[in-house]
Amino acid sequence: MSIDFIGVNLQLLDGFKYTLILFFATLAAAIPLGLPIAFGSMSRFKPIRLITRAFVWVIRGTPLMLQVMVVFYVPGLLFGMPFKSRMAAVIIAFIINYAAYFSEIYRGGIESIPVGQYEAGQVLGLTKTQTFFKVILFQVIKRIVAPMSNEIITLVKDTSLARVIAVGELIMAAQDIVSVYGLLWPLFYTAIFYLIFCGVLTLLFGKLEKKLDYYRG
Amino acid sequence: MAILEVKDLKKSFGKTEVLKGISFSLEEKNVLAIIGSSGSGKTTLLRCINMLETADSGLITVDGSAIFDGDSDEKLTAQQKLENQLKIGLVFQSFNLFPQYTALENVTLAVKAHAKSRPDFKENHKAIYKEIDELGMSLLKKVGLENKANNYPCQLSGGQQQRVSIARAMALNPKILFFDEPTSALDPELTGEILKVIKSLAAEKMTMVIVTHEMAFAREAADRIIFMDNGVIEEEGTPEEVFDHPKSERTKAFIAGYTEV
Ligand SMILES: Nc1ncnc2c1ncn2[C@@H]1O[C@H](COP(=O)(O)OP(=O)(O)O)[C@@H](O)[C@H]1O
Numbered sequence: 263m264s265i266d267f268i269g270v271n272l273q274l275l276d277g278f279k280y281t282l283i284l285f286f287a288t289l290a291a292a293i294p295l296g297l298p299i300a301f302g303s304m305s306r307f308k309p310i311r312l313i314t315r316a317f318v319w320v321i322r323g324t325p326l327m328l329q330v331m332v333v334f335y336v337p338g339l340l341f342g343m344p345f346k347s348r349m350a351a352v353i354i355a356f357i358i359n360y361a362a363y364f365s366e367i368y369r370g371g372i373e374s375i376p377v378g379q380y381e382a383g384q385v386l387g388l389t390k391t392q393t394f395f396k397v398i399l400f401q402v403i404k405r406i407v408a409p410m411s412n413e414i415i416t417l418v419k420d421t422s423l424a425r426v427i428a429v430g431e432l433i434m435a436a437q438d439i440v441s442v443y444g445l446l447w448p449l450f451y452t453a454i455f456y457l458i459f460c461g462v463l464t465l466l467f468g469k470l471e472k473k474l475d476y477y478r479g
Numbered sequence: 480m481a482i483l484e485v486k487d488l489k490k491s492f493g494k495t496e497v498l499k500g501i502s503f504s505l506e507e508k509n510v511l512a513i514i515g516s517s518g519s520g521k522t523t524l525l526r527c528i529n530m531l532e533t534a535d536s537g538l539i540t541v542d543g544s545a546i547f548d549g550d551s552d553e554k555l556t557a558q559q560k561l562e563n564q565l566k567i568g569l570v571f572q573s574f575n576l577f578p579q580y581t582a583l584e585n586v587t588l589a590v591k592a593h594a595k596s597r598p599d600f601k602e603n604h605k606a607i608y609k610e611i612d613e614l615g616m617s618l619l620k621k622v623g624l625e626n627k628a629n630n631y632p633c634q635l636s637g638g639q640q641q642r643v644s645i646a647r648a649m650a651l652n653p654k655i656l657f658f659d660e661p662t663s664a665l666d667p668e669l670t671g672e673i674l675k676v677i678k679s680l681a682a683e684k685m686t687m688v689i690v691t692h693e694m695a696f697a698r699e700a701a702d703r704i705i706f707m708d709n710g711v712i713e714e715e716g717t718p719e720e721v722f723d724h725p726k727s728e729r730t731k732a733f734i735a736g737y738t739e740v
């Protein structure tokens with residue numbers, strides 16, 4: 263059996279599709295989900311704060327690969343309800359993991375805003391919610407763009423962990439080619455896909471940072 | 480009747496009593512300067528009146544209605560709290576402008592937010608916003624910054640930023656405007672422009688309370704002087720009384736310390 267260059271690309275693209283789905287599904291859910299976790303970890307109510315911080319500690323202190331396996335296997339082992347979709351299990355594990363990481367970035371950003379900004383909002387008669395959405399949030403966004411872009415670029419590469427439960431993402435697609443056609447180069451060739459994807463993201467984040475650069479402080 | 484009355488106000492942080500029973504009153508259209516060495520409780524007093532801190536006990540009345548009453552445990556509604564908050568304005572030592580908004584937006588932001596609850600807002604919001612922008616421009620003009628309306632705080636000098644923050648506080652039309660060392664964060668050559676703005680407000684009969692270390696300014700601009708020391712009002716009177724004929728030894732020492740340098 264043989265496969266030409268275009269055939270390799272088509273097969274890899276098929277795997278890359280899952281890489282993209284995992285990437286965007288994780289972002290779409292983890293970016294908003296990080297916010298309540300951040301608020302939880304800053305809560306003045308101690309039990310909530312402790313539970314949230316313990317959760318974040320566990321998620322950040324264990325390998326994502328292990329978390330993927332836990333989400334996929336544990337429901338079946340404990341409750342006799344195995345995951346029907348491997349992809350769904352991976353997406354859930356990634357969302358939990360990245361929401362925890364994002365929450366720490368949000369927390370750092372929120373805590374870095376000087377208390378005077380809140381006080382100015384208060385003496386101007388703004389409610390806490392108004393102050394947060396009209397004054398604080400935008401400043402937080404500006405401060406977290408750089409760490410978020412780092413984390414999101416890490417996510418691109420982390421998607422390859424999905425193959426640990428045999429989700430056919432890009433690397434897995436390349437390994438299939440290796441085993442079926444005895445060609446090794448497509449495995450290394452996948453780097454091009456990751457590089458282009460990360461390159462595009464870097465450009466986009468650079469643009470965003472520039473856009474937010476209209477003020478200092 | 481006095482527009483501001485503070486009665487036996489006390490505030491502790493943990494075990495340290497910072498305000499040990501402060502009482503004074505202020506007549507409408509008067510300017511009160513509060514002087515005193517660092518750590519004497521001036522900022523804490525202003526923060527309690529502006530509700531950035533909650534006093535432990537005492538009474539604060541603005542325009543006849545209590546905005547803080549340590550003896551009452553009646554809970555105020557959000558609307559009452561807002562009304563009380565808007566009776567008083569505060570200019571911070573460190574400006575606390577919103578960096579992502581222009582000078583004009585800083586001045587109009589809160590006014591526009593409050594306008595949303597006007598019953599005619601839905602049908603008239605364009606006209607209302609236009610009116611608020613005009614108000615903002617007139618205030619920036621008053622502080623000499625109409626040509627900086629579209630600049631961001633980072634593009635302004637410290638003195639200009641402080642003038643924007645004065646305009647921002649004025650935009651809500653407070654009954655009393657408080658200043659906490661409005662020139663302390665500024666280079667000496669920039670303090671003059673702030674003092675000039677405050678004097679012009681005094682000339683327009685704005686009621687003001689100013690914590691300051693600028694003794695010459697306090698003497699010139701204020702109708703009343705309070706000297707605070709270690710959480711109490713050590714001496715109170717007209718500028719002549721406090722600066723030229725201080726009764727208390729502590730006041731004498733404090734003022735002598737300033738005239739020497
Ligand atoms: N939030 C706070 N927590 C604990 N102590 C405070 C706090 N704010 C002020 N203090 C203390 O209260 C005293 C008076 O401070 P402050 O009101 O800032 O004085 P001033 O403005 O006259 O310099 C100081 O000893 C200060 O350390």
Ligand SMILES: [Mg+2]
Pocket residue numbers: 521522523660
């Ligand atoms: Mg102070």
